[in-house]
Amino acid sequence: MAARPLRLRLAVAFLPLLLAAASASAAAARGGFNVSFDSAALAFSDLTLLGDSFLRNGSVGLTRDTAVPSSSAGSVLCSRAVAFGSGGGSAASFAARFSFVIAEQNAGSTGGDGIAFFISPDRATLGATGGYLGLFNSSSSAAKTNASIVAVEFDTMLNDEFGDPSDNHVGLDLGSPVSVNAVDLAAFGVVLNSGNLTTAWIDYHGADHLLQVSLSYSAAKPAKPVLSVPVDLSPYLRDAMYVGFSASTEGSTQQHTIKEWTFQTFGFPSATNSSSFSNTTGNASAPTVPGEAAAGGAASRKKRFGLALGILGPVALAVSFVFFAWVSIRKLIELTSRKDAGFLPELVKGPRKFSYKELSAATRGFHASRVIGKGAFGTVYKAAMPGTATASAVSYAVKRSTQAHQSRNEFVAELSVIACLRHKNLVQLEGWCDDKGELLLVYEYMPNGSLDKALYGEPCTLSWPERYTVASGIASVLSYLHQECEQRVIHRDIKTSNILLDGNLSPRLGDFGLARLMDHNKSPVSTLTAGTMGYLAPEYLQSGKATEQTDVFSYGVVVLEVCCGRRPIDKDDGGGKNVNLVDWVWRLHGEDRLIDAADPRLAGGFDRDEMLRLLLVGLSCANPNCDERPAMRRVVQILNREAEPVPVPRKKPLLVFSSSASIKLQEIAFACGDDVRGGLPAAATSPRSEGGDIER
Template identity: 80%
Template structure:
């Protein structure tokens, strides 16, 4: 608990500093919730990777920004004094630009930037993941609306942007065309050497000068001479509040861009144009000067002088005591608030998500009224919550009243998803544990779940949207399995746990069954959990969840996306059709049979009416079969699947006949136990009936 209290001190100091109009940011003390990752960026071992980690050439762009804006102007900023009101700033960061394939083509570079919004993500290649073609065209005709300020560290000479070389630094104002650039040939710094490079960027508002310093070492003193020094007035491009971040991109290369660590500071708002950069850095921490005593001429004046001296001494002392008292009271309140929270839900567990009160969530859901129900999961009911106020924010609230049964799942979901950041994950916004209830608060997905979109009448998903869903879920599973500090096994991949945002992009949710594992540890045997039809054969047999069990479930989802059929469906025509009575048909078996008969394209969803790319359809069907292979050793890793769907690798050949797998009698009993525990509950749109007693104790189940 003491460690939690110590971590509260930087937050308090940052609050006090912000009140003085200065901001200090340090990546070492920021939590996951303090960062916004866009595009292909991801976190690994305390570093930010801005582009894909692959040894196969690809085009990639990624951005990371501070979630909260930084104040760059004071409240007195007007047209007449806008220049004086702009803060000076200094950034220091270490980065690595490396290419895993020696001798392969490089490109394109990395950039530090200040942006008016936190959705900044541009094109790949020379646009550095920050700009796009419209910015470039506007710059050429002199009409660029330059609101993004960036310093680029470019490793590709693009003639269309007038780059001086493939190893240069440039200042960009709203466009990838640098207003000024410096070749680094004479500096001894090679940006793409693969070594850690440290950069300093200083802007002095009073002098209207920006300077960039570079060193080829991770820990080094700041060089005396800058590699780039330019006289520039940034006041036309700086708004009152801006977002600070980094971006990078590649185009047909394997170059990787990593931010190792960084700090950023603003230095006040100078009262006059003659204020110096150094004085701004310290002005807010200086004690108020004692007033000068008047000249002593007589006794009354002498008395006044003594009073003035006493006030000059006691004033700062009283101010210091008041500050100490305020800090002590604030810290005490924070400690009391933390100590009242259950240990399982301490700030060590939930650094980013906000704790909501039961009262505000109840009000937002109209007392958890049935009219606000938007879905039901294995561990609770999901409600739509409309928060009052000017922002009118909408959330999805998952509620479980059976606290004694689902507390472990609640803690698991909270622990896992609070530390994850990916564009295809449902964002956890907060939590609540009051009145014996467990509540999780998520961002609201207006288009519901994938299963409703696939099986609704009419089906609302076109083929390009379905392909986007397949690629997005592959990307987030690759992140969970191989790019997190601890790999995450989801264990319940299915269409009802995949949600669609306002742009119909997929978001993976429901981490109630997820488990964290170290990359160098084998999975442990656990109680088998999940949904029938999506469970891998070896998972049913051993109860051990691995990345490959998630891959199997993903393969089933992929076939659903292509075929528009559920994993276990009713077939009244003996091999085709949907719904109705008849026997149960396993989707994987059905598609594999069509593949063996060289009729794989007939598996395509008839409701698409032939409006799909045939090559893409066949590709997804083959990848789905490959992932749903009964033999886990034959399934591809999710990183390989991402490369296949991005056309960066060829799919593995799929045998025309589904491989056979024989379970032992112990596995048969295990399957029956699982089916019995499910009862007659409806999951994923089909019923799991209670099994009859086996006819023979040693009977095998062939799949």
């Protein structure tokens, strides 16, 4: 007797116990099975992990989670085989839905590849790293010895030898890494390695010989698929196949994670060979004797009635639970919406509200080619708004926040702070958008990019007068934020990558995602420590209290970078040991060689008195003892030659901590480790962010 459709559901996420019980009862009744994994207890017997794959916090990681570039490959499969049909006949239809994240652990690394959803006759499937997606072998791809593998690849690397259309594409692979059909995702506004949670739907209709793939950043399935391929999979799908995922990297820190996964087969073909699955699926039926059928009619009806109650009871319970949960969630969403609706208009009397359609069109669907920056809270795109008959197009910078709740908090915080600020050295907020689940801030476009790119690019594009102007401009805007606003604004993330340069190379301070408002007459309170290692004041790391003086310390580090052309934590001349910029400059000051700290790329093209003045300002602001740092108003006076520099001791002062310090000195030292990620100590990194941003 032919086997019924085998229904497999794997969800590496939390599912309510009532729903799981109801689904299990229903699955038992129809002869299939339903396996659920909650985030607290995963059953290893139901998953086969191969290569570098691992389980963590209710998710499956496929490649190594490391900040050091490496080559890695891993796969995860359901341990039980799935029946798709006989090799010679038609194949069963199937549908897969899963969510994944492809994240760059180190923004400077290259060589990441992608994820593949696959169906294989072998549950020991593990291939080569790099372009082979951990699925195919490099020595056998041409010969197609893996000819029975069906895979849908979500590829983030351009491999010319495989005919890839771009480094951001989806393709169908049949027994080879060379896709039989592939599509560039540029037109669909999806960037696979953006770090966003992405949901994919793969549907194969056996009767129509059609495979479709859809992608979205939300849980709603798009009306239009990104890939639609007319293909007959019956030559590849056999009686016993294994379903899973694989991923690979090559000299990269790209990390691939599967968050949830559901899969089912349906429209099962009639095939004589399928009877071999009757025992495993519980669909075997014993022959019925006609005489017994009449005698057992009443018993059969009672059995069916009991079975119906056993199924409908848990189902009714589950439906009730879902209904009440849905009502509660809707009320919560409406309440939140009312709060936001009442809050945001007060903030945005100046900036306008853009529509999502406008911003999507202006960024070409948030195409990867329009990316001009990435940060801990989102990606920044260049937007070109169409001009009028009398004016040319206007360029903006659109900051697209990720979908996490924390990012929404940062979005509201940034909007609430910067919407009411006006200063010539601030990046001007032009508008905002909160449509279609997207969080978007629209800023004026800065054509010369960020200070760090100008300062550390080859060649350096900043002359000494331009550098001095940058230091003066940022001092002026910080004095405004600290002392001239109705409420003090503590930026908490002063660094060269958050300082932008306009068309005249004048500095503009941006990225207020971590900023905090504080009344002038109130003391600071402890908060989550946030910012970037190398720029964080010692007392801030100790107490978590952000003040004007913690911003002053970060400004001092930026000033030293501007003078020296060196990063806050850099390698020594031998390229081995980490060197802290503040310590290095202070040592030269103690040896009466402070002028030697000047950036050698300036080739002496600077005013000696200005250089010494600016270096002394940087050291005084980066003093380990916060009480010894000057206020930003005093710094402005010094740079305008209205006051003399603050005296700086020849020897760097010792760090002073209270006896109640909750963290050890070696834990907050800027250059205590030898393992470096993106030029920062290993201790500076955290899962939350890129480039050394931390929050604890």
